[in-house]
Amino acid sequence: xxxxxxxxxxxxxxxxxxxxxxxxxxxxxxxxxxxxxxxxxxxxxxxxxxxxxxxxxxxxxxxxxxxxxxxxxxxxxxxxxxxxxxxxxxxxxxxxxxxxxxxxxxxxxxxxxxxxxxxxxxxxxxxxxxxxxxxxxxxxxxxxxxxxxxxxxxxxxxxxxxxxxxxxxxxxxxxxxxxxxxxxxxxxxxxxxxxxxxxxxxxxxxxxxxxxxxxxxxxxxxxxxxxxxxxxxxxxxxxxxxxxxxxxxxxxxxxxxxxxxxxxxxxxxxxxxxxxxxxxxxxxxxxxxxxxxxxxxxxxxxxxxxxxxxxxxxxxxx
Amino acid sequence: xxxxxxxxxxxxxxxxxxxxxxxxxxxxxxxxxxxxxxxxxxxxxxxxxxxxxxxxxxxxxxxxxxxxxxxxxxxxxxxxxxxxxxxxxxxxxxxxxxxxxxxxxxxxxxxxxxxxxxxxxxxxxxxxxxxxxxxxxxxxxxxxxxxxxxxxxxxxxxxxxxxxxxxxxxxxxxxxxxxxxxxxxxxxxxxxxxxxxxxxxxxxxxxxxxxxxxxxxxxxxxxxxxxxxxxxxxxxxxxxxxxxxxxxxxxxxxxxxxxxxxxxxx
Amino acid sequence: xxxxxxxxxxxxxxxxxxxxxxxxxxxxxxxxxxxxxxxxxxxxxxxxxxxxxxxxxxxxxxxxxxxxxxxxxxxxxxxxxxxxxxxxxxxxxxxxxxxxxxxxxxxxxxxxxxxxxxxxxxxxxxxxxxxxxxxxxxxxxxxxxxxxxxxxxxxxxxxxxxxxxxxxxxxxxxxxxxxxxxxxxxxxxxxxxxxxxxxxxxxxxxxxxxxxxxxxxxxxxxxxxxxxxxxxxxxxxxxxxxxxxxxxxxxxxxxxxxxxxxxxxxxxxxxxxxxxxxxxxxxxxxxxxxxxxxxxxxx
Numbered sequence: 001x002x003x004x005x006x007x008x009x010x011x012x013x014x015x016x017x018x019x020x021x022x023x024x025x026x027x028x029x030x031x032x033x034x035x036x037x038x039x040x041x042x043x044x045x046x047x048x049x050x051x052x053x054x055x056x057x058x059x060x061x062x063x064x065x066x067x068x069x070x071x072x073x074x075x076x077x078x079x080x081x082x083x084x085x086x087x088x089x090x091x092x093x094x095x096x097x098x099x100x101x102x103x104x105x106x107x108x109x110x111x112x113x114x115x116x117x118x119x120x121x122x123x124x125x126x127x128x129x130x131x132x133x134x135x136x137x138x139x140x141x142x143x144x145x146x147x148x149x150x151x152x153x154x155x156x157x158x159x160x161x162x163x164x165x166x167x168x169x170x171x172x173x174x175x176x177x178x179x180x181x182x183x184x185x186x187x188x189x190x191x192x193x194x195x196x197x198x199x200x201x202x203x204x205x206x207x208x209x210x211x212x213x214x215x216x217x218x219x220x221x222x223x224x225x226x227x228x229x230x231x232x233x234x235x236x237x238x239x240x241x242x243x244x245x246x247x248x249x250x251x252x253x254x255x256x257x258x259x260x261x262x263x264x265x266x267x268x269x270x271x272x273x274x275x276x277x278x279x280x281x282x283x284x285x286x287x288x289x290x291x292x293x294x295x296x297x298x299x300x301x302x303x304x305x306x307x308x309x310x311x312x313x314x315x316x317x318x
Numbered sequence: 319x320x321x322x323x324x325x326x327x328x329x330x331x332x333x334x335x336x337x338x339x340x341x342x343x344x345x346x347x348x349x350x351x352x353x354x355x356x357x358x359x360x361x362x363x364x365x366x367x368x369x370x371x372x373x374x375x376x377x378x379x380x381x382x383x384x385x386x387x388x389x390x391x392x393x394x395x396x397x398x399x400x401x402x403x404x405x406x407x408x409x410x411x412x413x414x415x416x417x418x419x420x421x422x423x424x425x426x427x428x429x430x431x432x433x434x435x436x437x438x439x440x441x442x443x444x445x446x447x448x449x450x451x452x453x454x455x456x457x458x459x460x461x462x463x464x465x466x467x468x469x470x471x472x473x474x475x476x477x478x479x480x481x482x483x484x485x486x487x488x489x490x491x492x493x494x495x496x497x498x499x500x501x502x503x504x505x506x507x508x509x510x511x512x513x514x515x516x517x518x519x520x521x522x523x524x525x526x527x528x529x530x531x532x533x534x535x536x537x538x539x540x541x542x543x544x545x546x547x548x549x550x551x552x553x554x555x556x557x558x559x560x561x562x563x564x565x566x567x568x569x570x571x572x573x574x575x576x577x578x579x580x581x582x583x584x
Numbered sequence: 585x586x587x588x589x590x591x592x593x594x595x596x597x598x599x600x601x602x603x604x605x606x607x608x609x610x611x612x613x614x615x616x617x618x619x620x621x622x623x624x625x626x627x628x629x630x631x632x633x634x635x636x637x638x639x640x641x642x643x644x645x646x647x648x649x650x651x652x653x654x655x656x657x658x659x660x661x662x663x664x665x666x667x668x669x670x671x672x673x674x675x676x677x678x679x680x681x682x683x684x685x686x687x688x689x690x691x692x693x694x695x696x697x698x699x700x701x702x703x704x705x706x707x708x709x710x711x712x713x714x715x716x717x718x719x720x721x722x723x724x725x726x727x728x729x730x731x732x733x734x735x736x737x738x739x740x741x742x743x744x745x746x747x748x749x750x751x752x753x754x755x756x757x758x759x760x761x762x763x764x765x766x767x768x769x770x771x772x773x774x775x776x777x778x779x780x781x782x783x784x785x786x787x788x789x790x791x792x793x794x795x796x797x798x799x800x801x802x803x804x805x806x807x808x809x810x811x812x813x814x815x816x817x818x819x820x821x822x823x824x825x826x827x828x829x830x831x832x833x834x835x836x837x838x839x840x841x842x843x844x845x846x847x848x849x850x851x852x853x854x855x856x857x858x859x860x861x862x863x864x865x866x867x868x869x870x871x872x873x874x875x876x877x878x879x880x881x882x883x
Contacts, residue, residue: 023784037688041711047723051722102618107622138636140845142631213611242716243717
């Protein structure tokens with residue numbers, strides 16, 4: 001048999017060991033880098049768990065239902081913040097979902113010229129790029145003063161309801177909810193738009209083909225087909241709203257006194273962390289870590305649920 | 319005929335090769351000897367595993383998850399599937415041209431220089447590029463635009479660029495997986511002419527779905543067919559007959575071959 | 585015969601569009617509702633941009649961009665240290681997150697598309713991208729600040745950069761993974777068929793081919809990180825002075841906006857608006873740039 005042409009001009013016909021090592025080394029490097037994701041996640045969980053051990057030992061599950069947050073007396077209960085987190089994000093979504101889905105329909109279902117649709121879509125995406133802290137600044141100096149007369153009107157006319165029972169005095173739950181709406185709107189719009197675009201053209205044509213009007217098709221055929229994708233997007237937005245920090249911190253008032261009124265200052269876990277973590281020491285740090293753990297678990301559940309819903313969707317269209 | 323066969327050496331030989339994807343057997347029990355400096359064609363109906371067998375000759379199947387091979391593929395006295403063999407080195411000596419032209423998103427020059435560089439070419443690169451393009455009958459069309467993207471060429475030119483790129487690394491064997499199936503008749507003709515030229519320096523194995531092409535370019539032909547075995551309910555590819563191209567097309571020994579080459583099925 | 589046309593014209597159920605039909609009324613109404621919703625959705629962008637551009641833009645001057653902020657209650661000064669600080673912290677974050685994220689993405693797309701470990705990493709990436717940014721801050725506080733990991737320093741620019749990199753990481757991984765998946769498999773096979781190792785195939789063929797979409801995603805990720813505040817307030821902290829190296833507290837525009845917005849002094853509030861102007865301008869330009877680059881995607 002002919003020997004391999006060893007004397008030829010190709011010096012690397014036989015791979016030198018360095019080259020094989022580079023190949024293997026690169027592979028291992030990417031494996032290590034990929035596993036950093038797991039490491040960081042484990043690190044986050046571990047840091048928060050270890051930090052909150054002390055508070056967990058002292059308060060146990062009572063921490064979740066007591067609304068007493070007293071750094072001087074060193075007793076802590078996170079109920080106000082947990083309640084604020086859930087109420088603010090759920091109410092924000094109740095407002096943002098119709099707006100976002102409506103906008104998504106408007107920019108996908110060619111009700112208007114393509115040019116305007118593109119501009120609208122771009123604007124919604126740019127809205128997502130504005131930093132939370134800038135929205136907070138705007139909320140403090142522009143939105144809240146502008147809203148105050150309306151909130152006062154709400155108080156005077158509906159003050160008998162516990163939700164509007166206090167006089168609005170600036171920062172509070174209501175403006176925080178509205179700024180959250182602004183923040184989650186782009187997420188919901190983007191995901192709803194993607195889901196609507198994934199609805200097969202045949203389905204649309206089938207609907208129009210049997211003589212439906214555009215909106216009959218949208219409401220009875222297209223939206224139902226896209227509903228699981230939109231639900232996944234709504235869940236993702238819920239997770240984002242729960243963890244949203246800066247804008248909320250700047251406008252919610254940061255009060256740990258529990259009240260049902262949406263016009264009064266309140267707190268969320270994220271805003272409490274932003275406000276107190278830097279200056280806290282001793283046992284308060286542990287209590288804050290415990291609150292952080294609660295927030296993490298809440299968002300984790302919501303996000304995993306969202307992923308599960310989205311995965312089910314992608315299986316359906318595969 | 320015996321005289322010609324003994325004068326040529328066997329370059330690659332397959333000994334009882336079976337290939338499976340996960341649990342699906344794709345090809346079973348292939349025995350075959352590819353002669354050096356000849357063109358060997360694989361023909362057969364779709365799904366008969368001819369491309370799979372071709373890809374196993376330079377361990378391209380390694381890149382497909384779940385693909386395993388049993389039996390021996392002997393090249394240069396070595397079993398290509400032995401544990402100590404480096405598949406990357408195998409591919410430096412057994413090059414491959416694919417069904418769809420796949421130039422890299424680089425200039426024409428770099429498309430050719432890429433392979434030569436990774437094979438540690440120590441000679442004059444400009445000269446190698448010119449020589450490879452000439453061998454691929456592409457030099458006249460591209461000599462003024464070597465710095466343009468490979469995508470700027472037509473489909474047929476792209477495929478010849480891919481062949482030039484393979485020639486540039488000067489492999490001992492060139493595997494071609496239906497190289498003309500995506501091309502127009504004129505480009506096909508050019509590539510067939512090129513194959514005639516190339517067999518002086520290289521051993522060529524070509525898979526083709528076009529029987530006329532096999533007749534035109536090949537010295538040896540292997541006919542693959544789909545068979546059902548009693549132990550499996552799925553169809554399995556196997557080598558029905560392997561002989562001189564003349565024999566396969568004029569006086570095949572097997573009935574299935576006769577039916578296939580006379581156009582009765584497939 | 586004149587029979588046919590006259591019959592069509594006089595036929596009661598002609599195909600003429602009748603706006604007064606209930607279904608057409610509903611159609612018009614719902615379209616109007618969707619239009620109003622869209623208007624409400626883009627209104628905040630217009631308002632926020634308008635205010636930031638007018639209130640912030642009118643304050644921009646050379647001194648504002650180059651001087652230090654004044655002590656609380658005093659007038660004048662600028663945000664020079666915060667601009668520099670944002671650049672420093674974002675740079676640190678990018679230098680960590682880009683290599684790690686691209687490497688992780690390469691593993692997912694090139695080495696193991698469907699193995700259990702790849703599934704786990706993908707799941708982890710999604711989970712990590714859902715972790716609230718303030719928790720990233722808490723994590724880095726616990727890992728680096730409170731343990732004084734870097735030369736006995738507690739709050740530092742480095743800690744802030746690491747916190748931001750945790751935030752950027754999932755974006756970079758996902759972008760790389762998805763961009764590499766768009767690279768046609770034939771290119772990989774072509775390189776391998778010439779005897780290229782996987783290392784060479786990835787670094788010389790697939791990564792360069794996917795460069796544009798990866799770059800687009802990375803630029804968007806950097807822009808997002810530059811505006812983040814929550815992970816910085818108790819890692820990088822703030823400083824009224826010029827940056828003193830990577831291992832000391834550092835001012836950033838986002839934290840400056842937060843700190844100065846809630847101060848009761850008008851001069852500080854004005855600086856917050858000015859910093860918003862600079863920050864929003866940087867981020868929007870990065871976004872538009874990334875979108876523009878994305879048009880040149882070849883794959």
